[in-house]
Amino acid sequence: MSDMALPAGASGGLALRRMSGRATPYLVGIGIGVLSWVVFVVVAAPLGITTAGSRLAGGVAALAVGPEVVAANSYFARYPVKLDYGTLFLVGTFFGGLASSLMNGTFKLESVPPVWRERFGGSVARRFAVAFLGGALAMFGARLASGCTSGNTISQGLQLAVGGWTFTAALFAAGVPTALLLFRRR
Amino acid sequence: MFPLKGTDALLLAPVFGFAFGWLLQRGRVANYDTIVNQMRLRDFTVLKIIMTALVVGGLGVLVLTDSGLATWAIRDTNLLAAIIGGALFGVGMVLYGYCPGTGIAAIGSGSLHALVGAGGMIVGAIAYAFSYDWMAANVLSVWKLGKVTFADLTGLPLLPLYLVLAVVSIALFVWLERREAR
Numbered sequence: 347m348s349d350m351a352l353p354a355g356a357s358g359g360l361a362l363r364r365m366s367g368r369a370t371p372y373l374v375g376i377g378i379g380v381l382s383w384v385v386f387v388v389v390a391a392p393l394g395i396t397t398a399g400s401r402l403a404g405g406v407a408a409l410a411v412g413p414e415v416v417a418a419n420s421y422f423a424r425y426p427v428k429l430d431y432g433t434l435f436l437v438g439t440f441f442g443g444l445a446s447s448l449m450n451g452t453f454k455l456e457s458v459p460p461v462w463r464e465r466f467g468g469s470v471a472r473r474f475a476v477a478f479l480g481g482a483l484a485m486f487g488a489r490l491a492s493g494c495t496s497g498n499t500i501s502q503g504l505q506l507a508v509g510g511w512t513f514t515a516a517l518f519a520a521g522v523p524t525a526l527l528l529f530r531r532r
Numbered sequence: 533m534f535p536l537k538g539t540d541a542l543l544l545a546p547v548f549g550f551a552f553g554w555l556l557q558r559g560r561v562a563n564y565d566t567i568v569n570q571m572r573l574r575d576f577t578v579l580k581i582i583m584t585a586l587v588v589g590g591l592g593v594l595v596l597t598d599s600g601l602a603t604w605a606i607r608d609t610n611l612l613a614a615i616i617g618g619a620l621f622g623v624g625m626v627l628y629g630y631c632p633g634t635g636i637a638a639i640g641s642g643s644l645h646a647l648v649g650a651g652g653m654i655v656g657a658i659a660y661a662f663s664y665d666w667m668a669a670n671v672l673s674v675w676k677l678g679k680v681t682f683a684d685l686t687g688l689p690l691l692p693l694y695l696v697l698a699v700v701s702i703a704l705f706v707w708l709e710r711r712e713a714r
Contacts, residue, residue, distance in 0.1 A: 369555075369558040369559060371559055371560075371576075371577045371580035371581045371584065372580060372581075372584050372705070374555050374556075374558055374559030374561075374581050374584075375559075375580060375581040375582070375583065375584020375585040375587075375588065376584055376585075376588050377551075377555045378552070378555055378581065378584075378585035378588075378589065379584065379585045379586070379587070379588025379589035379590075379592060380588065380589075380592070381548065381551055381552060381555065382585070382589035382592070382593065383589065383592040383593060383596060383602075384548070385548055386593050386596060386597075386602040386603075386605070387534050387535070387596055387601050387602045388534055388535060388536055388544065389535050389536055389541045389544055389545070389548070390534075390535035390602070390603060390605065391535075391541070391545075391605075392605050393548075393552060393633075395632040395633045395636065396632050396657075399632060399653055399654070399657050400657045400660075400661065402654060402657075403653075403654045403655075403657030403658045403661065404658075404661070406654050406658065407658045407661070410658075419661050419662065419664070420664055420665055420668075421660065421661035421662075421664035422661050429542075430542070431541050431542060431545045432545075433545075434542055434545035434546045434549065435545045435546065435548055435549035435552070436549060436636060437546055437549060438545060438546030438547060438548065438549020438550040438551075438552070438553065439549040439550070439552050439553035439556075439633060439636045439637055439640075440549075440553060440636050440637070440639060440640045441546070441549075441550050441553060441640060442549060442550035442551060442552060442553020442554035442555070442556070442557065442637060442640065443553040443554070443556065443557045443562050443636065443637030443638060443639065443640025443641050444553075444640030444641065445550070445553075445554060445640075446553065446554040446557035446558055446637075446640075446641075447557050447562075447640060447641035447642065450557075450558070452557075452641060453641055453642045454641070454642045455642045455644060456642055456643050456644060456645065457644045457645055458645070459563075459564035459565055459629065459643075459645070460565055461564065461565040461568050461569060462564065462568075462629070473645050474645055474648040476627050476628075477627070477628055477629065477645040477646070477648045477649035477652065478648050478649060478651060478652035478655075479624075479627055479652060480623075480624045480625065480626065480627025480628030480629065480649055480652065481624065481628045481635070481648075481649035481650060481651065481652025481653040481655075481656060482624070482652040482653065482655045482656035482659065483620050483621070483623055483624030483627065483628075483656060484620070484621050484624030484625050484627075484628050484631065484632065484653065484656065485624070485632065485652070485653035485654075485655075485656030485657045485660070486617075486620055486624070486656040486657070486659055486660045487616070487617040487618065487619065487620030487621030487622075487623075487624055488617065488621050488632065489617070489656075489657055489660040489661075490613050490616060490617035490620065490660060490667060490671065490672075491613055491614045491616075491617025491618055491621065492607055492608075492610075492613075492617075493607070494621065494631050494632045494633065495582075495621075495625075495631040495632075495633065495634075496552075496631070496632070496633045498614075498618075499582060500582065500585055500586065500589065501605070502606065502607055503582075503586050503590075504585070504586050504589035504590035504593055505590070505593065505604055505605070505606050505681060506590065506681045506682045506683060506690065506693055506694070506697075507606045507607065507609065507679070507680070507681050508609045508611070508677060508680045508681065508682060508684075508685060509607060509608065509609030509610065509611070509614045509677075509680075510607075510614075511682070512609070512611060512614040512615060512618065513614045513615075513617060513618035513621070514618065515618065516614065516615045516616075516617070516618025516619045516621075516622065517618045517619070517621050517622035517625065518571075518622060519618075519619065519622070520618070520619035520620075520621075520622035520623050521571045521621075521622030521623060521625055521626050522571055522572075522573065522622075524571070524622065524623045524626045524627075525568060525571035525572045525626045526572060526573075528626065528627075529568075529572055
């Protein structure tokens, strides 16, 4: 994919420029759209990540509080730990990110990203703490809505499902003010 | 022949996941700065990717379902849960700097804070599981609309709705590109 030659001016005047090992958002969006076609037809499994997250969480919870507690939980009972399609898809996503970043030279161990550092400083502990909290909130919200940006915004959204679009609208309605407030300068 | 089930599907799962992770990384969205700057309305990469994927994916799936090659996979709309879940997700995504998919791809790109956040995602999923009974009784049960699309809501057929989406998206892209060219 990094060596795709793209006609300039394709697609009604929008230039699809290739930027050394990165692809323009429109090309990537087309790629995700096409990938959606493929998974709908071939495996009848729309793109999604967080159902697998719930399964993995059940596995972790079993280690932490014991398998009996997990088995007694009605949600974990619906999503028992297993190496199913969704879990393997999730694992594949990791390797796709790894391979792509190694191939285009952007792989880099990073503890504090630039935009964060500029506003909040270089403390790794602070960054890790907020990342952890953010991950927890995001996943909680995703499971409540039965999907994240992959499962809801994209997979339900492309089917024009009301729930998917509602999720996305709420995401931006809450996320944008949060970001603007968080990064506001005093 | 399609859809494949069982072992065949399991063998393809990591391949499709690989493609997804690859696309996300190539699109620069397996990246804290890109996602946070989208939420700060400074960088519209995320929106461009999402809208393009929705238009291309949506029109393709419409054709595929119409021709019997695919089936719709619409989930129940529990409207209150979608709103609250979406809002919590939006806040969480800003703090984490990733969504679950981009976060996992970012771990693959070397982001250690994405990895730490993934630990948080596990905890969040556990917390949800233990709150589930309450959620089912008090949130998931509210404004249950079933498997509704905007076609059901408006009474219009799907195709014109997709065309509206396409037109709005293209107009948005043109506006964004002009703005960014200045």
